[in-house]
Amino acid sequence: MYVTIDGIEKSFLNERKEQVQVLDHIDISMEKGSFVSIVGPSGCGKSTLLYMIAGLEKADKGSIRIAGNEVKKPGPDRVVVFQEAGLFPWLTVLENVKYGLLLKKMPKQEAEAKAIDMLKMVHLSNYIHSYPHQLSGGMKQRVSIARALVMEPDILLMDEPFSALDEQTRMVLHKELIDIWKKTKVTIFFVTHNIREAVLLSEKVIVFGTRPGKVKEVIPVPTSTDGVLPDSVTLHTEQRILAILEEEIEKVLKEEMGDDYSFKTNHLHRNDSGDMGSHI
């Protein structure tokens, strides 16, 4: 296995100085070039796990290995695309994309050429000399993806990268991401709370339970090599994941609103007319 996450545990101290366990014995393995998503309710520790793979946070127990090497600190082989683009406002788009390359001691000319190529790939070649504030949310996120991909990382870690964007932009970026993934064959670890997004994009969806966060189920998504799945197939998978998550959502709600709260199961389902025959 290319990425091996082995027995990861992590707890934080809350405001009342109590130990709160966020991750409980996480075991995940990923093949090289795969696209794996993690879905789960908020606060289940999925982003924390991503930061651990990135090397930005340390686990209390367990280890993460990539191609046999243990992750100890952040490195340019594992680049993160954050929820907010996080572009440096004092640099132009081109300089932002070049930032990591120059850090790798790449010659200036080569870095510039590569950055421009990558910006072409995300359809932003007209904006290379703009500053981030001149771009729309979707464009910023494209730059952020370009900035990550130009590093030619082994793993692309994406932490709810599209959740702050509007629906249309998100759809366009989904398609672009799939194209890029096919072109580059980069391994993608994708954290989201959007079940549909996870099913549409990835080959494997890992469903996380909460308090403490743990792997509830691993669901393979019927291959989407051509990028288009029949709606019935995605819907079926979506509903399966939703059914698993319902229990978790109820747990969270009970905790927040008191034990007498009962979450009415049927209301959350998408309209049933769309899944004709999916239960056969």
Next chain:
Amino acid sequence: MIAVIWEVTSRLSVLPDFMFPRLTQVLETLFNGLVNGQIVAAIGKSMSRLLIGFAIAIVLGVIMGYLIWRYKLVEDTLGFLVTALQSIPSIVWFPLAIIWFGLNDFAILFIVTIGATWTMTVSATSGFRNVPTLYQRVAKTFGSTGLHFIRTVIMPASVPQLLSGLRIAWAFSWRALMAGELLGSGGGLGQLLETGRSLGQMDLVISVMIIIAVIGTIMDNVVFMRLERSVQKKWGLA
């Protein structure tokens, strides 16, 4: 309008000319001072002191700000001390400075520096503290560490705060400089004020006051405002 009132009241007033000079007289002195080099020399002297002291203060302030931000121990000790020192007007240091350095340039330079250092330290600390975690995380995942990290992320990200710190620090050191020169020796605008007083030349005193106001306005409105605006424009904050 003010000019007219000034001219008229001065002519009508019972006060002698040397106490309440006429506007035309002041302008004449100002013009002569600029032409014969007396005022120009004083400006040069004052500005060179100010620039040196200010530069030292910026460097010290940024370094101390960095240490306070970076190390908890320094924050608890030096950080607290800086807040206390900041509340001491810098001219209060002058007696000490005279004993340490003598009544010379160094004493004045010392209070100019000390006037700006603490404010700069406080601004730098809060600037560094307010660098968004997101930027720091981004840079770290790209493998930035140590000096490179400070140079390419921490410093540029705190530029807006550093700039407003510079502006306040400038105001403090400018006031400290005038007070220091007034009491000290070795030329400069403050010294020229003192000369004007001892010779009973209020026209000279007012000329120097006008120069001080002009320089202050130029620095504040032209230099710092422009710097701030250009940063705001570039960052899209305006």
